[in-house]
Amino acid sequence: MIPLVKPFFPPREELMPELEQIIYSGYVAEGQPVYDFEDKFRAFIGNPNCLALHSGTDALHLAYILAGIQPNDEIISTPMTAEPTNTSIAMVGGKVVWGDVNPNNGLLDPNSVRELITEKTKAIVLVHYAGMVCNMDEFNKISKKFNIPIIEDAAHSLGSKYNGKQTGCNSAYTIFSLQAIKHMTTVDGGFLAMNNSDQMDRARRMRWFGLDKKRSRLENDIIEVGFKYAMNNVNATIGLVQMRHxxxxxxxxxxxxxxxxxxxxxxxxxxxxxxxxxxxxxxxxxxxxxxxxxxxxxxxxxxxxxxxxxxxxxxxxxxxxxxxxxxxxxxxxxxxxxxxxxxxxxxxxxxxxxxxxxxxxx
Ligand SMILES: Cc1ncc(COP(=O)(O)O)c(C=O)c1O
CATH class of the missing domain: 3.90.1150.10 (Aspartate Aminotransferase, domain 1)
Structure with missing residues (x-):
């Protein structure tokens, strides 16, 4: 049976020595391989503001927080997606408002979204379902007109483009998933890309309990609650080898x-x-x-x-x-x-x- 999805892994001879090396290196938590993987991913996407995380769901959760979503804020989203796009809206207490989809491609319909905007609308989530890219021309106009940020859920669409630029450079926030069956897998993993660097340090702290990795534990002061969303060196090593392919x-x-x-x-x-x-x-x-x-x-x-x-x-x-x-x-x-x-x-x-x-x- 020809399957619908199948994980790609680089040849055993290439991947296994590097995996073995990192596993027995004595340092498997977040470290240099994660930062090297981030650099390679940033170069691929063409956006320096990308952070490696443990999953695409983590990236979504952080994107909603960084977008400033508060309990009862409305987020316009699509039902045509995997559950995490919308369960993570519930995680921050936001209210999902369902936009309708274009019946000819299953992607969120800008006309439907326009009608749903209220004072409570604080973000629009665009899911580039199955690798097709949403109508960015129209959504950019909506975002500008109403001053509402766009969060792109690009879990399915690594390598897709808008106006010739890779997905991941075009909106306030874009998330990627490196979960088992995606274009590129690190077994599990994700990226959060942002269109400017203002919140990079905040996001870095939030992926590690709220701690600042640049300071020692003893000098640290948590000023905002964070999570355990960091990528580890083992997943990153797989990612580094995957990037060659x-x-x-x-x-x-x-x-x-x-x-x-x-x-x-x-x-x-x-x-x-x-x-x-x-x-x-x-x-x-x-x-x-x-x-x-x-x-x-x-x-x-x-x-x-x-x-x-x-x-x-x-x-x-x-x-x-x-x-x-x-x-x-x-x-x-x-x-x-x-x-x-x-x-x-x-x-x-x-x-x-x-x-x-x-x-x-x-
Ligand atoms: C559309 C979509 N968004 C988000 C996610 C969450 O990604 P992850 O499984 O890496 O947490 C997935 C996939 O699994 C997905 O398909």
Whole structure:
């Protein structure tokens, strides 16, 4: 069965000696490998203000705190995401306000967001779902007009671009996940990127209980509660080795995605997504809409191909009952969207076979 997701790890001969070296080095907590990994990641993204963390969820939690979210502040978000985007809003006491999605791509719809803005709106979270980038042209206008910061959840979209610039340089805060199945994994890990350096020291303290790592424990004074969100040297060492492969790995996702965009255009029963202006997707999952999804998935499975929707819509969880509202775009999208395998493990023969199988009908 060709899977939908699969972790990429560099060859054993390359990774294992470096891992072994760090594990027995006597220093496995946050140290130089973490700072070296941060430097490499900053260079890749093109943003010097990136901090390594233990997970993407940690990065989201910190982003909401740094954005100044207070209990009962409203944050406009999308149900078309993994749970942490929205559970971390609840962690800071914020109220999730569900924007509707564009039924042609599952991404937050700027028109819906505009209608939801109130005095209580303190942030807009954009999830670049499955590697597609949200309509940044429109969201930047909204952010400017209402003076509301954008937090980009780029857990799915490492390597995607807006106006030719990597995701991670374009908004007040952007978070990345290096969890098991993402474009790049360090087993677990995350990054928080910010568009200026003002809050870097504060964020650094918050990833380590509120302590300042530059001072000794005895000289430290915690002035704000922090968390244990630091990355350790073991995860960072995996990341350093991964960085040598990242361009090549991401380009495999993108090449396969573009192949499907071309080959599946106009195929009966398939509707391709609308990509937003001035964006370049990084195709973490290839996403499209199909008629009769149940039978589509069955016929793909019979051919040895895993096809399915991945995430459960977040607005159905009981903790968000008070945010419930009618989302017609989401209904339409949610009933038809599906993913097909597209990542680094999908060979040219595989992708051709996948296209041929779809073209046969279901
Ligand atoms: C859209 C989205 N946001 C945030 C996260 C949280 O990342 P992590 O698992 O690294 O905490 C994930 C993934 O797992 C995700 O898919």
């Amino acid at each position: 990242i361009e090549e790995v991401i380009s495999k996702y993108i090449n396969n995605g573009k192949f499907y965009d071309k080959e599946l255009l106009g195929v009966d029963g398939v509707k391709l997504v609308d990509y937003c202006p001035n964006t370049e997707a990084s195709y973490w999952l290839y996403t499209m809409k199909v008629e009769d999804r149940e039978n589509f998935m069955k016929s793909m499975e019979a051919a040895g191909i895993l096809a399915s929707p991945l995430h459960h819509r977040s607005d159905t969880h009981s903790i968000f009952n008070s945010s419930k509202r009618n989302l017609p775009g989401m209904e339409e999208w949610y009933n038809h969207f599906v993913h097909i395998p597209c990542g680094w493990w999908v060979s040219e023969e595989d992708r051709q076979m996948i296209v041929d199988t779809i073209k046969k009908g279901w």
